[in-house]
Amino acid sequence: MYDKILAYYSNLTTLSHNDEKALISKLKVINLKKRESILKEDQICDYVYFINSGIVRFYQVVNGEEKTLEFFFADDYFSSYESFLTRKPGNLNIDTLTDTELLVLSYEDVQELYKLSASFTTFGRKISEMYFSKYIKKYTSLLVKSPKRRYLELHKNRPKVIQYIPSYMIASYLGIKPETLSRLKKEVLCSYN
Amino acid sequence: MYDKILAYYSNLTTLSHNDEKALISKLKVINLKKRESILKEDQICDYVYFINSGIVRFYQVVNGEEKTLEFFFADDYFSSYESFLTRKPGNLNIDTLTDTELLVLSYEDVQELYKLSASFTTFGRKISEMYFSKYIKKYTSLLVKSPKRRYLELHKNRPKVIQYIPSYMIASYLGIKPETLSRLKKEVLCSYN
């Protein structure tokens, strides 16, 4: 149950046996069905989440259209960080796409862990830095690359997304329409023949 | 000389008199001419910078084209954070656009300040969070909004950019070609008549 999250922490920081015990004592398990909401855009995000199993999607609704910002899979760590950190609503919807088992830590618990051990502070800082880098990369990729190239790179770098996510969500993730993605797919397929 | 940077820190954290003295003792002043390089993409960024006066541009070179990522003005705080934090080259070029006076802090000095006082750690975390939020916003804006809308919002939210930056750089910042920006401008102007 807790092996995977401990491994995740160990990658970014060093936890003493005591740290591990403290962390585990604060974690709660949540089981959700397919297509359940985890957070709505007008809510404050009070938790950070670790995915034991399942798939989760971040999206915003703009002019009635759902714009997918990110997908998360088993062993990913996520939160609406902006909301979590600022304690204000973050304009972000979070849903499950499949049945999902989450481990959650509340804001208060995170603060207590920070007080308990500098290892947790280091973890928090690194997570923040990681996500910061990730969004810079996503931004420049969107600014600079064509939809086709972004699709091909998604194929190469995140085959899970291609494999498990419905096309219309991938399209909105790439910033294109489902029809365009459908044509891209055909084009790519043909170029292999 | 140091008033502005102290004010900047005060907005995000609380510095004791001692903290302020320590900070000032580590700051170095750098004066640069128009169009000088501050960082090249294959270099490791060893400093964080505060702009006393002047204008600075972040850009990447992709297929021989300069893609502008950000502009900074007086009272802004910047660094190639990814490079600074990871101690690796960050694929980012930084130039001045005008004569510029900078205050700089080295990586080592930042680490020492972190040790000296938790106030600096708080500052570091908040900067990181601020930039993280900023890039999420930029990303979603790029994903969701039309060039015209992004131009209009730039006009409203960052008039300094419109006022002081040459069009071809604004175009690359918006992710469009100079010709397209030129046409957008005309269109917007006409719609006011």
Added chain:
DNA sequence: CGTTCAGTTGACTAAGGTCAATTCCCGTGG
């Protein structure tokens, strides 16, 4: 089965890119 919704396809439209020509602006040197 039949309904529903995702996915595909076709025909057309619109938006932005490309290329080339021209004009504008500004700094420099005569």
Added chain:
DNA sequence: CCACGGGAATTGACCTTAGTCAACTGAACG
């Protein structure tokens, strides 16, 4: 002080690409 040169900005004509709209197919589920 003026003329010139060069880069920036604008404009026009045309092209490419993605979006739109509508029809159709197909798979999933009750």
